[in-house]
Amino acid sequence: MTINQLSIFIENKSGTLVKVLKILKDAGIQLIASAIADTVEYGIYRVVCSEPTRAYLILKDAGIPVALSDVFALVLENTPGSAADAIELFTNEGISITYMYTFLLKGKGIIVFRTDNADKARETIILNNLKFIAEKDLNALAEQSI
Amino acid sequence: MSYSPYFNPELETMPRKELEALQLERLKSTVKRCLNTKFYQDKFAELGITADDIQTLDDVKKLPFTTKDDLRANYPFGLSTVPMNECVRLHSSSGTTGNPTVVLHTQKDLDEWANAVARCLWMVGSRPEDVFQNSAGYGMFTAGLGFQYGAEKVGMLTVPAAAGNTKRQIKFIKDFGTTVVHAIPSYASRIYEVMKEEGVDPARDTKLRVLCIGAEPHSEEQRKRIEHDLHVKAYNSYGISEMMGPGVAFECQEQNGLHIWEDYFIVEIIDPQTLEPVPDGQIGELVLTTINREGMPLLRYRTRDLTAIMSGECACGRTHRRIQRLQGRSDDMIILKGVNIFPIQIEKILLKFKELSSDYLITLDTDNGGDFMTVDVEISQLFTDDYSRLTQLTKEITRQLKDEILVTPKVRLVPKGSLKASDEGKAVRVKDLRKKF
Missing domain, CATH: 3.30.2130.10 (VC0802-like)
Structure with a gap:
């Protein structure tokens, strides 16, 4: 995750x-x-x-x-508003985003972020069935793009 | 082989009464010798005293002070009390302002100097079986030749490695089985840094056991760090080139204060402002009268070094009194917003933070709000991904510094390596950019 x-x-x-x-x-x-x-x-x-x-x-x-350090990375559709929708889920749970940055990889939007409550953020990702990437996926993606 | 714990057993453990009698006898002859110079003749005339006024040790207070400026004014040979053909060595300190200072030695002076250094090295456990590596600059810097002759007098195999070329130093330490090293503290840290880079483990790959550190004021925390890093016992050495160099005072194995050789010197501690003596235990300027020197004896020389006499007997059995670890120089004293601050106070606090390296830089500057102090400290390893933790660290350093020095400095974090000491020479710790009016 x-x-x-x-x-x-x-x-x-x-x-x-x-x-x-x-x-x-x-x-x-x-x-x-x-x-x-x-x-x-x-x-x-x-x-x-x-x-x-x-x-x-x-x-x-x-x-x-x-x-x-460990940070969360979610895969979003490359469409307007997808970041807002995703972050809103965390805000609704009272989780603050400490910092965030985004990038595009293979036509998908990736947001990388850290929160003030990692456990709760993890729970939110699972409950909302958000698409995340793990380290190994990232490496695979990186290699493809080279 | 079993040895005496003392290099000069009789002199080092001499009962105080006898030691003081010896001091008085040597003081009287020193005063007579000094009156060979026009400088001291004039000083005595000014004060209206003669050699006969010195009847007790306490009478030393009647004598005139000698300062570095006096040495400069009498450059080069004005303070010599013997004909030039009796002198065999000259040491000179750098002259950043005006003339440098010169110290002249006769052969007996050099022998006595070597003896004093040998006494110190023996005191910290060096024996003829040891291999001694002197990683201090040679030439005019007295710690080079001073330690060289002292170590030879002990009978050690002596490696005059001098300062610099750290990789080669480490090779010598490994190949020659060096057990005792002398270096200035910032250079000892540098040796350790390079050992780490080279994958050398001091405990596993070397026979190092004793380190003599001096010439730069350093705190107990810094000593402990060096001892831990290099896997040695580190002893504090105090020397001053106007006296001779190293060998003036040195820690014994108790590591609690430096014995100052009272058969060589009469020790006084004075208030640098009033010039009056301060009681034992109180910090003041160290004033030394040489009583075992022929070429260029000095009366009540103001060293500018700050320390205090430690009262009480030492467990090592030596009767020569101890002075505290040096607290910086009265010249290095920073006066900021009317408060006296010594860099070593700042160093002492910084070394408590394991996130920081041992290097730091104090900058004094002026802006619209007046004078202020900035302290740059090095982050040795990033311990967080969080800005607020770094801000917290900065705040905590600032708070502890303020508690110690009573003014609030601005603390700046910089990456490791930004402030490191050069391969040779002393680290720059204070920059004064203040506007002088």
């Missing part, structure tokens, strides 16, 4: 983002989706990629402050 996401601590300084991206490039890691907000001093750069565990260890060995 969840996928692995890299959370990378990035200083708001020229050259820090490209340093991380180059490490991933040299390791042959493919980015699937990533998001960073503009912040004053530092940001958390969140990355969904191929081989997240290996990517995590490589960054860690390079001395980059990085964490590996």
